[in-house]
Amino acid sequence: MAASETILDVENLSVHFRLGGGLFSRRSTVRAVENVSFSLSRGETLSIVGESGSGKSTLARAVLRLVPITKGSVVLNGENLADLSDSEVRKRRQNMQMVFQDPIASLSPRRTVEQIISEPLNVHFSGLTREERAEKVRETMDAIGLLPDMRNRYPHEFSGGQAQRIGIARALIVEPTLLVADEPVSALDVSIQAQVLNLLADIKSQRSLSLLFISHDLSVVQHVSDHLLVLYLGHVMEVGPAAQIYANPQNPYTRALLSAVPTIDFSGTKPQRTRLTGELPSPTVEHKGCPFASRCPKAQPACSTEKPLLRQIEGRDVACHFPG
């Protein structure tokens, strides 16, 4: 592929939340995202994976500045969102839209499909006439596979898959360059999930949209991703081309995560599962060493005293003292 245009460039992004500090609770800081860097080109998909509590949703929300950025920069189309005021960020949201996990809960139950889909136009295309708005809604519904005569219906009349299409239509109507999808298919059944995944793939290629995809389902992620970012306790463990990471993970955490995915494979060539013991440590602890050291099967004394930096190994970046 030729060198393509970078849409999103995230550098050393950290998001910390202060907890407690009340009369009876000790003040502590949740380090949800620590020093994360990645970039995303036009028309490409980057997926963020990790266990619950790894910070994947927070990272996505920070990119949209839906949560305050503690440190670092998020450059979208050449502009650092971290430097902008709230009202300026609001204007930029035309370029960055989000699709949420729960398709029904993310749609207002009292509004019709047309009202829901056209709402972003109030903010970003307020100059349109009534006819132009209606036309835009029709076009978008058509592109997403919703019949135009559905426009006066309410969300509860739709199944999960169709409700998710409405959510996608709402995001696409303002023609964003970046679409952030946070677990967009987790609430859907397999047969419906395939419809939505194929739809996302189609619109991505038709509109050369960049997609930031968050999912805990590593099979779905493998299907949709160009690039993969593996997050553990807010730290990037491995980031690079998805196919290469899936084929040959270099960070022991990535390896463990991928080997835990149940697969339909009767060939008997499945790699040995790396068993992880214990659970995710508390995110309020600041790690001197590698955050994964406490559960890592390959951990050495150095791992808990010295934080591994990302370095290039086999065509991707890996944060590990003992990769491979």
Added chain:
Amino acid sequence: MSAPRTPLLSIKDLHIEFDTPDGTVKAVNGINIDLFKGEVLGIVGESGSGKSQSWMATLGLLAENASTSGAVLFDDHNLLNLPTRDLNPIRGNRIAMVFQDPMTSLNPYLTVETQMIEALRIHQKDMSKPAARQRCIQMLDRVAIPDADRRLKQFPHELSGGMRQRVMIALALLNDPEILIADEPTTALDVTIQAEILDILLDLQRERGMAVVFITHDLGVVAEICSRVCVMYAGQLAEVGPVEDVFTDARHPYTLSLLKATPRAAQDTTEQSNEALYAIPGAPPNMRMPPQGCPFEPRCACANSECSQENPKLEPLDDAPERLKACFRQQSSAELTEALNHGR
């Protein structure tokens, strides 16, 4: 096959209906399932396929507005019409169940210890408290809960999701059941924790020769842990057979569609990942008005006129009597795949 084995539990022509203000929902429509000793039987299907309700019925756990017909035979009893008094010594004791959400199935007001000891002593009345406590600690150790003694004194909210589900499994296995029904026990968990819990479950199953019914929507999990699988669609069985046969050589168009709709995390990264998934058109039928023909007919790429007239029965395959399917079409897996690729 050798002499027919006697099933441990048999579901015979089970129907379940729910009476709702909007009409009667026909959730399960005449299913027959035999469960054998020591097997891990997978039940797969999408939401609303009746996969959970069929097994809730075996333990008398259906909602108030449910009515059933047919039979669930276990040890000369029909569990469906057994009075609660006679059902109680069976459920939780000889047949145990683990549910999807461990937070709502554990009592938040009681410590793990209280709940476990209660489960033991309700069935083994002469067991002393210290002996019961000892047994609980053993069981928690067995499901890899470290520091069991301390964990016993904790409340459910003090445990992580994976820990809670392990407590649920320990609870279910306390009385050494012959059958464990696990309803999506790992769906709410991260893959790493899921893998660990599946390993524990399989170890315990082998060690005790217990039969496990594993209800899930995840075909990958079924492929990894089950020996036989029942594929359910719209309250009926579509296909039944050994997992490997069904998954590598599916004969029912629904089974095949489901497999083709599932993204595979395969080793084969290069060729698989960008191929479009097969999206089954439409949505499952409204179970208030199930179609009179095959319930999958409106979405099926292989259906013909016969399929919309009559509902096919579940019958053994000609070339493999241990496999069953409910479909009029007699095509091979390859022919079905061809039909799927070309649309109807």
